[in-house]
Structure formats: C-alpha cells, structure tokens
Amino acid sequence: MNALLSGRVLVGAALILFVSLCAMFAPLLASHDPGEQDLLNILLPPAWSSGGDAAFPLGTDSLGRDQFARLLYGARLALLVAVTAACGAAVLGTVLAHIAGYFGGFLDWLIGRAVEVWMSFPPVILSLILMVGLGTGADRVVLAIVLVDWTRFCRVLRAEVLVTTQRDYVTAARLSGFTHLQTLIREILPATLPLLITLLSLEMGIAVIVEAILSFVGLGVAADQVAWGQMIADARSNFALAPWTLLLPMAAIFFTVTGFNLLGDGLRRTLDVRQTIARSA
C-alpha cells in the first residue's frame, strides 16, 4: 500500500481534497450569495490590492457579484458534474467492455464497431451537437459527457479484459462451476479495476474541462447556476479592465484538472498490476 503514496498521488489527492472542501463548505465560507448583485461595487479588485474591499476578498465581476462566492459555488457544480459524469461514463463503458472482451465473437464485433463509429466524431463537436439536442442544465451536461466519453473506458478496458480472459485461471473458475457473471466479477473485474480507477480519475479532469467549455459557450447549465466556464465568458469583455475576473476561474479549472490528472497518472503508475507483480516477484 505504501506504493500508493507516491508524490503524484499525494499532490493530486491534496488538490482534489482542497477543491472538494471548498465546494462542500461553500455556504459557510462565502459571505455573499453567489447571485447577489451589488451594482455599486462592480469590477472591484481583490481585497489585497489598492481599491479592494475586504467584504469581497477576491473582488467582484461586472455585475458586482462576489468572485469568491462564485468560485466556491462553481467548484460545487464542477465537482458534481465531474464525479457523476465520469462515473456514468465508467459504468456504461466498463459494462460494455467486459461483455465485449469476455464473450468475444459477435458481441465484441458489434461493440467494437459502435466504439469506432462513436470515436470518429471529434468529442467536442459531438457534445455540442448533443447539448443542442438535449437542451441546457447540469443533468444534460452529465448525460452529454456520459454519451460522448463511455468509449474511452470501453476501448481501453476491453483490451485489458481480453488479455485477462485468456488467462487459464478464468477457465479454471468456469470449470469450478462459477457462472459467467460470477467469473467476471471474481476473476476479471479485480484485474481491470486498477485501470478503471485510473481512467476514472483522468475522466473527471476531462469532465471538468468539458463542463467549462459547454458553460462558456452558453450550452451548459441554466443561467442562474454558477459555473466556471460562465464566469470566464462573462469576464471576456472586461479583461483589460479587470483581468482577475478572467484569471481566477481559469486558475480554478487549471488546479482541479491538474489534481485529477496527477492523481490518475500517479495511480496508473502505482497500481499497474504487471509492474506490481514484477516488483514483488
């Protein structure tokens, strides 16, 4: 287990933990409602620079809304979307990958073609098309990400399932009287789990970006919800006047995505089954 505590994993986990705590305690930490407009105090700089106001620690945007509160509530949405979308995509992709890799034959062919067709669309275009069709809202964003990104899981995991299925211990389990489902859960899933966890972490980072893009172009969440992408979109016109309104949400996205990527990458290294076996043998 010590191997899990590599530098990457620790830094990544710390970043994610920090963002999660901010999101969780947003109502306690923020002194303003994120939607509350104060038209007397628009485009205030952060509290520490000249002209700042201690009531708005990170300044305000063009409608006089508290940037600090908006960042915190933005984190809520970002994480909510990231976790549910990544899990959804993972479940769909993993189930199909196991069916394809384990049973092979026609099912494998069918699923393989579906993945290929799916992946021939650029993901951003595909999600934009989906959002236009589905309408806006956080749940639609999640659905769009699931529908676009399940292929990521399916393609990578299928290869792993295929390799594991060819191991004799899987045959042995069948000969011992386990059903297909039991065999899949007992013998195959544990072998693909490390990869799954890694992909899941990386996918969360991707989901954060996709949600930001969709919100940026106005196809994401409803107008009364706070999203980092929306903050960036709002800040564009005032960039020269108030660069921080743009830089703050960008930094938030950057840190969250980096956190997920470091975590995923670190897990990939430390959980890599083959490496672990080689090390212990």
Place this chain on the structure above:
Amino acid sequence: MIRRLTFNLAPGRILGIVGESGAGKTMIGRVIAHALPAGFAVTGGSLRLDDDNLVRLTPARRRALLGRDIAFVPQEPMTALNPVMTIGAQFSEHLKRLGITSRRTRALELLDAVHLRDGAALLRRYPHQLSGGMCQRVLIAMAFAGRPRVIVADEPTTALDVTIQARIVQLMAELQRNAGTAMLFITHDLRLASRICDEIVVLYAGRAVERGPAASLLAEPAHPYTRSLQLASPTMTGPRRALLALAHRMPGLLELAGMSGCRFAPRCPIAEADCLTMDPLDRAAGPMRVAACLRVDGAHRIAVSGLPVAPAIASGKPVLRLHDASKRFRSFWGATGTWAVHDASLVIGAGEFVGLVGESGSGKSTVARLIMGLERATSGRVVLGDRDVTRASAADARHRLHWAQMVFQDPQSALNPRRMVGDIVTQVLQAGRRPLDRTRRMERARELLAEVGLGADLLERYPAQLSGGQRQRVNIARALCAVPRLLVADEIVSGLDVSVQAQLLALLLRLRAERGIALLFISHDLSVVRHLCERVLVMHRGDIVEQGPTETVFASPRHPYTRRLLAAVPPDDPALPWQPFPDEAELMPPAGPPRAAVAVPSR
C-alpha cells in the same frame, strides 16, 4: 552469483552449458552481451575472445564486436523479431549494420542456407505470419550473416516442437561446421547437449560442477548432480524405472549468500559432514574430465530402483468416451473453417493413464477443451461416465465437476495472482448454490495441500510467492478438490526442470495408487509419456493417427508421423546414433493473419 567459471572454446567447436533454471546459464550469455541486469557486476576474472577481454571493453570496441564477431540466437524466436516490421526490413537493417552491401542477394543466400524455401516471399512476411521454427531459422540466418567467430545460443529450441527442435539443432550444427564458428550452446537438456556439443559444462547454482567431453560425461557422470539429473529424466528405451526425485530445490541468490561448503550438499544423496564446510575444488575425474566434488568416485553409487508404476487398476468401467468427436473452428461470419479435431474416438477406463502426443497445432488442446466443455463438438459425442455431455449445458457442467477436472500448462497463468492459495484450491466449494464457509474450506484446503505434498503454511501465500513446482502442485490440488475421476493435464510439466518434473510425475502416480484417478496426459515429451502412461494416442493435424500400448507404439510405430516423432528424440545411449529425419522445408503457413495474432498460442 556465478563463481570461478572457466571454459575454453576453440574455433569450430561447440561448448554446451547445461543446467536447470536459476543455475546461471543465461547470466553467462549476458556477461558476454554486456547486458547484466541492474545490481550485477563482473567482480573478477576475464573472458577473452582472441585478444579482447570481453569483460572490459571500450564501448566502441564492444559495438564492433557484438553482433558481428559475437552473434546471438535467442530463446523466444517469436518475441525476438519486431512484430511490425517485415522479415525483409529487419534482415536488411541487420545486414546494413554489419556493413554488407547487395543485401537482398545476401539475405536470399542466407535464407537458403537455413533451408527456408521461397525466400523472396518470406522476406515480405511479418513475423506472426511464420511458425516459431521458421522465425528461429530467420534468426539463425541473421546470426550467421556477419560470419561471427562465436555464436551464443541460449535455449534456442526450448520454445519449439520436438521434431522442429531436432531439425534446428542439426541445422545449427551444420552451419557451424561449415563456417568453422565456435558456439556456446546453452540448454537445460543434458541429452540434447550431449548430442551436438563437443564439450559440456554442467552448471549448478552458479558453479560449474562438472566439465568434460560430451560423450563420456553423459556415459559416466562424475558429479552427483549430473548423475541425479540423469536419473531424474525418464528414458525412451530399456525397462521403465522410478525417477530420482531430489529433495528441496536449487538455492536461490539470497540463500547462496549464507551457504558454505558445497552448494549441492543439501540435496546431494551422498553428502557427508565435510561437504557442508569444505568448498569442493575442481578435481580430475578421468581423461579430460573435471568435477567439483569431494567424492568424485562416488557418483555411480547414486541409484534408484523399483518400478515407477503401480500396475494399472484396469476396471472395465470407462470414465471418458469420445465418439468421433470433431471440432471445426470458423470465424463467426462462417467463411472459412479448419478442422482442429477430426473424428477423434477414445476411451479412458478408471485409473488408466493415457498419453496424447503430437506437435503443436495438432489439436491436442482442443481435445482437452472438448472434454471439459470449453468447446462444443461440431459433431460426435463426449460421454463422461454414464452421461452424454456433448451439449455442454449447465447440468452437464455440474456433472462434469465430479468427473473431469483440468490441470493447466502454465501455472503462472492458471493461478489468479490476487488470490491466496487456500482460496484457489477450494474455489469449487465457493461456487454453486450452496457455497461453504471459509473455515470449512480452509480445512479442506489443508487436506488438499497435504495430498499434493505441500505444507499448510502455504495456505495464506499468494502464487507469486511460490516456486514453479509448488504452483503446479497448487494447480493440481485445485483440480482434485471436487474429487474428479479423471484429470486432463495439458503439458503440465513442460516448463519445469527435470528434478521438479520427477517429483510431479511421482505425485500423479501416487494419486492413482491412492484414489484410482484416471489421467489424460497431453505432452510433447515422449519419454515422460512413456514413463507415465500405459497407453498413448498420437495426433497429427487433427487426426488420431495411431494409438495403442505405449511400449508397442514406441517400439514399432506404424504411422509415418509417429516414426518421425520418435526419430526426433535423441536416444538415451550416447553410443547410438541420432538420426532424426532429414531437414525438410517447413510448410509456409497461409498469408492471412493467423489466429495467433489475437489469441495467446498454446505451446
């Protein structure tokens, strides 16, 4: 790891390095190739090739020597070639590195020299479109391309079929003779080494324990270890005898550090007190013979006696009947299909040990899979006991549990690395509608481990913590858990050293004596089949071409294929000539992507 190893290799000679896995054979090759694994270093001594000391070479000199003056033939021909480049491209790259011009002509010349027909077509192929034997020929051609002074061949035929092995070994000897090259032939097979080598060094735990001319060394081993190896190998002629099963195993790297005296002492049948304290130095043991043993004249005292086999408990009741079972594989579009097994019929009675031999791809594993319900027969019937299980339904599977179980070839792949031994061997009791609780299962696991000769201390170990022999015992224990009447064993001793193999064969025979179990033993090693089975079936391209009592079939084979198979095995008696069938071109497989590109090929 390796200590005080001395050998001389003259041009035009072949030196054999023989030892079991872990003895340090490959390490010698790596010292020469300057490819020692991290943490290892040459701490003393020298290794001279004419005027160069290979241990201390300048990088430039090393690049000049390796590949050109010293060439290597690898163990796994399939993996040694780059799968995404054609043979032609790899050949050309290799020849370019050697500074050879007119590469195509030379390549074709070389392919002709290794008896590969239609070289031009072959150069366009990818490695996976060739058989293992053909890949090895290509690699041999590459090795000889630069007219090297020395060739290092590390287990060059271990991954190949016996018949192919015989041809490749002959081919290497022929090329080596013609070119006057010196060759270092590394192998675990004493009998094979004695056939092609001029001189042999026997390696045990990193120490050269015996050295001498090949013929006399095999005829009269002077070191107890060499003698034990010989007595642990089953024979092809003469009366069947029990095999010597050495206790323990070869000490590993870590154990070596704490050892004093003779490294073989813990296992040596004639060890005495002084062996544990005195490091035996090389001493003369006959003309040109050297052995590192305090009792060089004592080796002949080591002997085994008795028959290996309790006579077959031939009760009339058959446990397994195959009636004209056939299996045809077709792609799921149904376009083409090959008969992997064609009209195979066989009967195995209770307590009967039956061998199934043939080269790889002949359909042996498919027969096993038909019996186990892992494939459904295209036609014909599979009957276990009194139940027809051809349909491989769920009820058939429940019936099969107590009739037939399978032991797998590769214990590494057969045991889930994430499960403890205790859980692995009792998984049958976990499946089904009423799984047993853990305590009851562990009780049973203890019994099973005892039955296969393992201690209860292994219950909570993981497969990675076991030796190869222990893993294969766990593999057998799992198959025994449901108390089946028949074991189907597919190449279960192929990857093991002879001393471990001897222990496992003894275990199988004991199981028969104790519980009258029957066995279908699939193997490419004819001498093992002769030792174990009273009846043998020979498969060739999906057909059972010959079957009968082992002694009769081996003594007077009827089918030409059986004769070819038997001729490929070097005779036990070094005085008898070895006359495998003359090298003939292997058939080029069809150019389409073969299945091996997707599935793991069975060995």
